[in-house]
Every structure is written in C-alpha cells, then in structure tokens.
Amino acid sequence: MSRIAVRRATNAAMNILAALAALVVILPLVLILGFLIFRGSTALNVAFFVHLPTPVGEPGGGMANAITGSLTLIGLAAAGGVPLGILGGVYLAQSRDRRLPWLCRFLADVLNGVPSIVIGIFAYTLIVLPMRRFSALAGGVALGVIMLPIILRTTEELVRMVPASLQEAALALGLPQWKVVLHVVLPTARAGIITGVMVAVARIAGETAPLLFTAFGNRFWHRRLDEPIAALPLQIFSYAISPFDDWHRQAWAGALVLISLVLVMSLLARLATKGLYNRRGTYG
C-alpha cells in the first residue's frame, strides 16, 4: 500500500473511533432521558404542575409545591452563591498577594470535595438548631455553600483568560481598577461565567441529601422562608421509596420535570449569551 493510502486509512479509522467515543459519551444521557420520558410522561398532566400532592389512596394530585419549592431553593442559593462566587473569583484572579488567594483556592477545592450530606449537617447546625425549625432558608444556605466553590473557581479561570492587553488598554484610558473589572473584564468573561453558574445550578437542583434535614420537605405550599419547604428531589425520594404504584409513577414524572427544568435553564442561558460567544470568537 502506498504511504498516502495508509494515511487515509488511519485517518478514516480515527474519525470513526472519535465519533464512536462521542456517541458513547452522550449515550447515558440519551438513555436516561428516554427512560424518564417513557416512565414519567404517563403521570404528567396539567394537574401535576398546578396541584398539591394528594393523601395516600386518593388518585390525582401533583407536585406544584415541590416545583415552586425547588425554584425557591435554587433562587435562595443563587442569591448568595452567585455574587459571592463571582466577586471571590475576581479577587483570586486579580490579587497580587500570594498567600491568601492560595489558601482560598485550596479551601474552595476541599469544599468542592466535601460530601453534600456533610454540608447539610453544617447548615443544620448553623441554622436549623438555633432557629429550632427546618426551613427554606437552611436549605438555601446548604445549596448555596455547594454552589460557591464551583462558581468561585470557574470565575477565577475565566477572568484569568481575559487577555492582559484588554485590562492594560482600559487602565491606560485612566479607569480605576474596579471600573476595569466591571466594564471590561467581567463582560469579556461573561459567557463563560454564566455557563459556570448553570453548571452549579444543575448540580444543586438535583441535590437531595443536604435538604433532608434542612428544607425537610412539605406536603403543602410554603408561606414563609422560615418554614419547611418542598423540593423535587425530596418528593421524588419519598415517593420512590413508598409502596404505592401511583406514587412511583409520580416520582418518575417528578424526575422528568427536574431534568427538564435544568435543561431549559441551561438552554436559556446559552441563548442569552450566544452573541457573546460569537464576538469572543472573532476577537481571538
């Protein structure tokens, strides 16, 4: 065989291998989604989105309180985790000091590796015990703590990727450092930071363990943030381990809603930042 033919054959083989690898990577996601749609869609109807859960034996009912509960918890967690994470990430990327950022980075990586149930215990000790009640607030804090290191480290990486020449250009225009960060550095890194935030949201949306003894769950609507609150993962968990077929179907539907929620949020974030990706592309 001539040399060029060998190269062509190798190229073709590698192309096929790479395509196969890509397929294998997305296969689990496709299977999970397919299975969820298959099992979950039967219990999915309008009532599922607008009604409270019904008592055992009574057919119908929904998870409306768990859907709003999950959104509330994600909102609470993001209200603390997103600004703190982004500000901290900017600090880590821009500080001239060596020791404190090193320590922060190290601790953030440790925190990222702490099992989520331990973070639940932390929130329980910090908030539930002094308040003497389970609450949405405690759940939000637990999820926020899980979010924090993810956003912190992604922001740091992305701020570091902003070319130094842009910062110099802004400084040379006579802008103070904080305006340089706010108007030049963060907008340039925005698309990536939003992706990081969405990864963190996806991670906490499915967390169950830290909510068990913080948010606790609630079969009714919550009225205040210092009350126990329902959440989709908790509801799925309690329905899935119940002995009733009806509840099993609802648990499948809940899982489908949860995963769709995360998908829709990620898609919206992508669409909102699509233009920014393109502009970044033409710059480099």
Added chain:
Amino acid sequence: MADGIRITRLNAWFGPRQVLRDIDLAVVPRSVTAIIGPSGCGKSTCVRCINRMHEVVPGARVAGRVELNGEDLYAPGADPVEVRRRIGMVFQKPNPFPTMSIFDNVAAGLRLAGVRNRAALHEAVERALHHAALWDEVKDELGKSGAGLSGGQQQRLCIARALAVEPEVLLMDEPCSALDPIATAKIEELIMELRKELTIVIVTHNMQQAARVSEWTAYFLLGELIEFGPTRGLFTSPRDSRTEDYVTGRFG
C-alpha cells in the same frame, strides 16, 4: 517651569532585574519623539513609566522623576488614574474591547469617567474618529463590534479611543509592528497630523519609521540612554559610536 515631559534619573526594575538605568530625557511639547533600540533595551518600559503603566506588572518597580509640565507624576499625592487620563497610550497589538461596539469603544473612556450627555458623547466620538482618520470607513457601522475591523482599522480605533479623552500626551508602543505597510503608512500620516496638537512619544523597531515621523530621537541600549537629539542629526552624524553601529545596521 519646564513644559512637556521631563524624565530625571529614571530607574526601573522587573523584580531583581534592572531594565532602566538613570534615564534623563526631555520631550518637547507638540513634537514627535521616537525611541529606538534593539529588543530588550528598555524602550517600552521607558514609555510605560511615563503613564505609570510599568507598576501595573507584578514585581515591577520605578525610581526617579517624571514630570509633565513641571508636575511630578510620581509625587506621593499623584493618582496614577489621573496621570493615565492625561497621557494616552496605544499598544503594539490592537486591543479594542471585544464586547463593545465601535462607538462604545471610543466612548468608553468618557462614559466610564462619568460623561452621560448623549449629544456630547456623539460629538466626542465623531471628533475622535475623524482625528484617527477612521470616521469615513466606519461612520455607517458604529454599532458593529470593533473586532470585525481589519488590523489597521482596529489600531486606528484604539488611537481614537485614546484621543477621545483628550490627553495632553500620546504614547505609542510600536503601534505599527503588527500592521502591513499600507496600514503603517496611514498611521504615520496620522502621527504627522496629530503632532500639531499633541506631544507624541513613539517606540519603534523600524528606523525608517523613526526617521520619517519624528523630530527627536532617543537611542536606548541595555537600559541606558545612549544618545538623544534631533532625528536628522542622530541618523546622519551620530555622536556615539554605538548609535552609529545601530543606525547604520552594523548591529541590532
């Protein structure tokens, strides 16, 4: 009172490495001063000391005096932000802000300094773009991203951005080294135009460029100022043999 820029016994370091040694240099107002010399001779560092950009690099240090119209820019009370507002800078590689439109790029300095009046901003942007000889090429696409322009246009956009805040001095750090000859010719034409109103210090690798655009030339070697004088004299009858070696192409 001395007008223009007066540099006295300027020393600069990157960490332990000294990159400038006892530089004394006086820049005449409303003229073009070129700084030439081989790579690593400290010419970029020297201009970055003038607008206090050298200290932005971690570990970098400056000692000495730099005066603008008699005012010490390194006095204890001097604010680097204020210094940079008075002394504009154009960099080697065009660096327009990628997230901003052409208009926003030029308006950035004014807008972020607190100018809110739309009419005033429009007027300033148009004037700066005219000044930078870019207006005719971009007047119909001010809303588009500056990143879509050609390299030469991007560099003129950066010049317009620097001019919009109406600096007294414009520092240019090898502004043409990333550009083709036609774009370079345009920038050089622009420099000839700007020197009527501005004091310009330009760092260049290109001796022909220094000869074409500048009235004064400084030759740097290994962090020292070897020779400084009228451009014509420095190129035709250099006083120092090291300058002669360099300008005649025997070295560097």
